[in-house]
Amino acid sequence: MSPWKDVTKLVTAKFGNEDARTLAGYEKLGGYQVLRKALGMKPDDITAEVKASNLRGRGGAGFATGVKWGFVPKDAKAVHLVCNCDESEPGTCKDRELVYWDPHLLIEGMVIAAYALKATHNYIYIRGEMMREYAVLAKAVEEAYGRGYLGKNILGSGFECHLTVHRGAGAYICGEETALLNSLEGKRGQPRLKPPFPAIKGLFDEPTIVNNVETLMNVPFIIDKGGAWFAALGPGRSGGTRTVCVSGHVNKPGVYELPMTITMRQIIDEVCGGVWKGRKVKAVIPGGTSMPPLAEDELDVPSEFDALMTDERIKPVEVAPGKNFDLGGGRVLRTMAGSGGIVVMDDATDIPMAVWRIMKFYAHESCGQCTPCREGTGWLEKVARRVAFGQGKPGDIDLLASIAHGIAGNTICALGDAAAWPMLGFLTKFRADFEAKVAHKGAAA
Numbered sequence: 001m002s003p004w005k006d007v008t009k010l011v012t013a014k015f016g017n018e019d020a021r022t023l024a025g026y027e028k029l030g031g032y033q034v035l036r037k038a039l040g041m042k043p044d045d046i047t048a049e050v051k052a053s054n055l056r057g058r059g060g061a062g063f064a065t066g067v068k069w070g071f072v073p074k075d076a077k078a079v080h081l082v083c084n085c086d087e088s089e090p091g092t093c094k095d096r097e098l099v100y101w102d103p104h105l106l107i108e109g110m111v112i113a114a115y116a117l118k119a120t121h122n123y124i125y126i127r128g129e130m131m132r133e134y135a136v137l138a139k140a141v142e143e144a145y146g147r148g149y150l151g152k153n154i155l156g157s158g159f160e161c162h163l164t165v166h167r168g169a170g171a172y173i174c175g176e177e178t179a180l181l182n183s184l185e186g187k188r189g190q191p192r193l194k195p196p197f198p199a200i201k202g203l204f205d206e207p208t209i210v211n212n213v214e215t216l217m218n219v220p221f222i223i224d225k226g227g228a229w230f231a232a233l234g235p236g237r238s239g240g241t242r243t244v245c246v247s248g249h250v251n252k253p254g255v256y257e258l259p260m261t262i263t264m265r266q267i268i269d270e271v272c273g274g275v276w277k278g279r280k281v282k283a284v285i286p287g288g289t290s291m292p293p294l295a296e297d298e299l300d301v302p303s304e305f306d307a308l309m310t311d312e313r314i315k316p317v318e319v320a321p322g323k324n325f326d327l328g329g330g331r332v333l334r335t336m337a338g339s340g341g342i343v344v345m346d347d348a349t350d351i352p353m354a355v356w357r358i359m360k361f362y363a364h365e366s367c368g369q370c371t372p373c374r375e376g377t378g379w380l381e382k383v384a385r386r387v388a389f390g391q392g393k394p395g396d397i398d399l400l401a402s403i404a405h406g407i408a409g410n411t412i413c414a415l416g417d418a419a420a421w422p423m424l425g426f427l428t429k430f431r432a433d434f435e436a437k438v439a440h441k442g443a444a445a
């Protein structure tokens, strides 16, 4: 049995409990009691508690949640809170499970957050394909309105909070927060130029906080037990637990809530029962396919946000001999915790083929608004395809690196980076696999 089975569980504690999904079941377990407590607090004190908790966004960038909430102008006339439940990053499937098993926890977290932000009209933007989760959420919202947890004068506090569940239409880019806001407004789902950031000018040009499902579900625990308690659950600047979704070549893939001190190797070996078929690890994508991979000798790094980015044990990424992938400010990119989607590839994996498949996704999902991404992702896909299928030309590896360098940091949103970073990471750490494909020109993959 996994030694990690009994670690503290917050957002996944009710997984498997069908009854907890209903309002009556949720209330039986103490549900909405923290909302009562929160409504007795001053809104700014809630934000202060969230700041003290070291809660970092679980949607990809790991930005400090309380700090983000603090950006909303104090004199704003109307503020919105939007929950990002688009979850389309390949390898990521935690939010759908969280919403399915504990929809009222999300609603309770959102009403508390909305109270802190003084946000009246709020939204959950859910990926269109998530029919099952949409039905669960819609029912839970209806129940919450019926019991006075949503609507006017919530629990007699005078606070008014409305929640609309809005379904997306199947575009990955609508998970990017400003494309999501455009889509919510009924416009084409294309990212906006930033600044201004949504906290200043967001939905309908009004200050808006966009947070991931898991981020908001952690809020009731912080208000219940205190920011310091939550901060102590995690290492360094990262409070709480982390929900990861492990897929690929492991014996027990799944969604697991874990302490962030756990290393990537422990996740694979001790939580997921090791690599399947008795094989070894070749590469691990630590946080959705947008993130550069880790090689087998880099797996003793904790799964925490900062460790994955800057841990000294991880070698700097060299794109081509002598050329590092430099993020600026003296930081050399290792990788990032991203969306929590861990993809394990065994030593029989055809790396150039896997990379081509990843590039195909980003080329397809580019919204086409800016040239480096629109053209660059297309070329990455084309060149990666010919390398993967054994028709690579000499110079293709450097060509791929040069296209990726042309995209990274030069686009309106991070989808461009999402294609460039894994390409650069794979080229650096698995260059020999690409060279072998090019050398054996014409060989069937």
Ligand SMILES: Cc1cc2nc3c(=O)[nH]c(=O)nc-3n(C[C@H](O)[C@H](O)[C@H](O)COP(=O)(O)O)c2cc1C
Pocket (backbone or CB within 6 Å): 056, 057, 058, 059, 060, 061, 062, 063, 065, 084, 085, 086, 087, 088, 089, 172, 173, 174, 175, 176, 177, 178, 210, 211, 212, 213, 215, 216, 413, 414, 415, 418
């Ligand atoms: C192309 C792209 C897709 C994204 N998709 C998602 C998504 O599906 N869900 C999500 O929570 N964040 C997604 N993000 C990140 C959001 O833009 C935003 O940073 C996040 O929702 C903020 O929430 P957090 O602070 O709680 O992490 C995406 C970003 C990019 C660039």
Ligand code: SF4
Pocket (backbone or CB within 6 Å): 173, 190, 191, 365, 366, 367, 368, 369, 370, 371, 373, 374, 411, 412, 413, 414, 415, 416
């Ligand atoms: S980076 Fe790509 S997805 Fe993002 S705005 Fe530009 S073209 Fe659109």
